[in-house]
Amino acid sequence: MLRPWPLSLSERIDPARDTPVYIQIIEALIRDIERGRLTSGSYLPSSRELAKHLGVNRKTVVFAYEDLIAQGWLDSAGTRGTMVAAALPDPVKRRRVDVEPTMSNVEAGYRFAAPPARPIALPGGSGLKIDEGAPDGRLFPAELLARAYRGATHRAAGTSDFQYRDPRGAPALRDGIASMLRDQRGLSVTAENICITRGSQNGLFLAAQILVRPGDAVIVEALTYEPAVAAFRALGARIVPVGLDAGGIDIDAVEQACRRNTVRAVFVTPHHQFPTTVSLRPGRRLRLIELARLFGFAIIEDDYDHEFHFQSQPLLPLASYAPGEVIYVGSMSKLLLPALRIGYVAAPPAVIDAIAHRVSLTDGMGNALTEDAAAALIENGELRRHARKAWLVYAERRRNFAAELDQAFGAIVDYKMPDGGLAFWLRFPGVDLDAMEARATAMGLRFASSRSFMTQAQAPRGLRIGFASLNPFEARTALAGLREAAGH
Numbered sequence: 001m002l003r004p005w006p007l008s009l010s011e012r013i014d015p016a017r018d019t020p021v022y023i024q025i026i027e028a029l030i031r032d033i034e035r036g037r038l039t040s041g042s043y044l045p046s047s048r049e050l051a052k053h054l055g056v057n058r059k060t061v062v063f064a065y066e067d068l069i070a071q072g073w074l075d076s077a078g079t080r081g082t083m084v085a086a087a088l089p090d091p092v093k094r095r096r097v098d099v100e101p102t103m104s105n106v107e108a109g110y111r112f113a114a115p116p117a118r119p120i121a122l123p124g125g126s127g128l129k130i131d132e133g134a135p136d137g138r139l140f141p142a143e144l145l146a147r148a149y150r151g152a153t154h155r156a157a158g159t160s161d162f163q164y165r166d167p168r169g170a171p172a173l174r175d176g177i178a179s180m181l182r183d184q185r186g187l188s189v190t191a192e193n194i195c196i197t198r199g200s201q202n203g204l205f206l207a208a209q210i211l212v213r214p215g216d217a218v219i220v221e222a223l224t225y226e227p228a229v230a231a232f233r234a235l236g237a238r239i240v241p242v243g244l245d246a247g248g249i250d251i252d253a254v255e256q257a258c259r260r261n262t263v264r265a266v267f268v269t270p271h272h273q274f275p276t277t278v279s280l281r282p283g284r285r286l287r288l289i290e291l292a293r294l295f296g297f298a299i300i301e302d303d304y305d306h307e308f309h310f311q312s313q314p315l316l317p318l319a320s321y322a323p324g325e326v327i328y329v330g331s332m333s334k335l336l337l338p339a340l341r342i343g344y345v346a347a348p349p350a351v352i353d354a355i356a357h358r359v360s361l362t363d364g365m366g367n368a369l370t371e372d373a374a375a376a377l378i379e380n381g382e383l384r385r386h387a388r389k390a391w392l393v394y395a396e397r398r399r400n401f402a403a404e405l406d407q408a409f410g411a412i413v414d415y416k417m418p419d420g421g422l423a424f425w426l427r428f429p430g431v432d433l434d435a436m437e438a439r440a441t442a443m444g445l446r447f448a449s450s451r452s453f454m455t456q457a458q459a460p461r462g463l464r465i466g467f468a469s470l471n472p473f474e475a476r477t478a479l480a481g482l483r484e485a486a487g488h
Contacts, residue, residue: 013054021056025064030073033084042084044074116230118452127444130478132275133305133423133466137337139390144382145337145373152372167359168352169196169344170371176378177330177344185306186320187328187346195352195359196366200304200331200343205231207300207327207345208265210354212237217261221249222459225274225302226452228267237264241455248273248280251287258295266292267300271315272421274304275453275464279315279419289318292325299326305334307387308468309420310395319346327351332374334422335387341367342374394422394468401467401475408479412486422468431486433461440485445478 012028015021032038044050047065051058065082068074075085168174174191181187197203204227212218214236220229221244229239240261242253249268257263266288270280280288292299301318319328328346336342345355359365377383401424402417414427428436433450440447450461463482470478 022060022063025061026067029068033073038084040084040086040088044082046081127446128478130445130447131466131469132448132464133421134338134469135334135422136469139393140337140386148373148376149369151376152369156369165365165368167365168356169366170368170375172375173371176375180378181346186316188323189346192349193346193352195345195355196371197343197345198366199333199341200302200329201227203329203343203345204228204302206355206358207329208232208235209358211265211298216264219254219257219263219266220455222456223275223453224455225269229455239455246278248278248284251284255291258291263295263297265298265300269302269304270318271303271306276425277418277421277423285318289322289325300329301326302329304331305421307335308391308394308422310398311419335383336374340370397467400472404475404479408483423464423466425462425464427462428486436486440482443481443485445481
């Protein structure tokens with residue numbers, strides 16, 4: 001006679017599911033063993049008997065039993081039948097539950113680091129997303145990208161180059177980026193100074209990993225890039241905020257902080273300060289480098305959108321004249337597409353080797369085909385041609401956005417036309433920003449909170465609003481929504 005326990009088994013077998021029936025039987029039997037409903041030494045029905053009960057082909061049950069025997073869950077007792085393996089632990093030592101456990105209805109039985117209450121990235125969903133300075137991916141010709149990927153795939157197939165590679169990244173892309181940094185940004189680098197990363201945030205985290213130990217101090221500005229701060233904190237760093245003004249980071253405050261703390265790194269975005277867009281003045285740049293040499297800290301320079309400067313020539317990066325003090329982090333996201341996830345770190349070879357080791361621990365290597373495709377776009381000049389075209393579009397959108405701001409807000413908003421970058425820093429004197437942001441969220445607008453940029457409670461509040469990814473209609477719609485949220 002069929003034992004009572006398979007009655008619950010039949011309730012969990014559904015031939016209409018995508019999962020093969022024999023896999024469903026295996027999963028159901030393992031769950032019953034784990035829950036203690038089937039104990040070591042218990043005999044199972046014959047394959048014929050169970051198949052009849054479940055209304056399936058006998059071979060399906062045979063396959064399931066054979067698989068479970070091979071895995072060690074069941075033992076074959078010859079003519080006596082099939083039994084639960086005798087070597088399994090006593091069921092009283094295993095947790096019994098009344099509800100079938102799934103990944104959705106159980107709580108983790110172990111300790112883990114929970115995410116912060118406010119997520120770093122903006123969540124998906126409906127409504128208009130206003131970014132913090134992303135490019136417009138619609139401007140990059142899809143056929144150019146497809147052609148580059150096809151070429152990379154054919155080259156890899158022809159040379160049997162689909163294997164694991166150097167964790168520092170594709171040689172051709174490292175060469176291309178080194179050439180770009182030499183020719184356009186004044187860095188004295190070769191491929192040995194470059195490690196390709198999965199975007200600039202990954203580069204920041206890798207740099208922090210090789211620098212920071214729990215308890216070390218990292219200096220950041222009172223207003224700064226929240227994901228960088230989160231990365232430092234995740235590694236146990238003590239965040240030491242210092243002020244900034246129209247000339248950039250407060251260098252006197254940096255020196256005072258260094259005299260009070262063991263500082264391992266100073267994080268800056270000197271070309272277009274994030275979020276305020278101001279440029280770090282030359283005198284302060286030189287003093288920051290002097291302090292790095294005096295106190296032995298690293299300057300982590302995030303040069304996230306160097307190409308898009310609209311007033312005069314871009315300032316050279318700190319890394320161009322202080323290569324021994326700076327870990328330089330960049331990204332091709334603004335030039336190509338954020339979705340490609342191509343960033344890079346430039347530093348002395350020993351530092352690059354240390355970062356590459358960290359890459360090998362977490363990734364093994366980057367996306368070889370994407371890197372080879374990007375290298376081809378650099379080598380054939382397509383990237384530079386696209387950058388020139390995009391610059392013209394963004395320059396026009398920058399002017400139009402300022403005009404739309406004046407039209408929509410008038411004296412309500414306080415801003416300075418940014419010399420470079422792809423975003424505006426907007427201040428709203430006399431407006432309750434908390435209430436404004438709450439109303440905007442209710443209206444379906446999604447953007448980074450003003451508090452997300454703050455590392456000090458007394459830091460000046462504002463909104464960083466990207467303009468480059470918005471066409472004229474989208475920009476007008478976004479600003480109209482913000483004005484309504486401001487109550488004007």
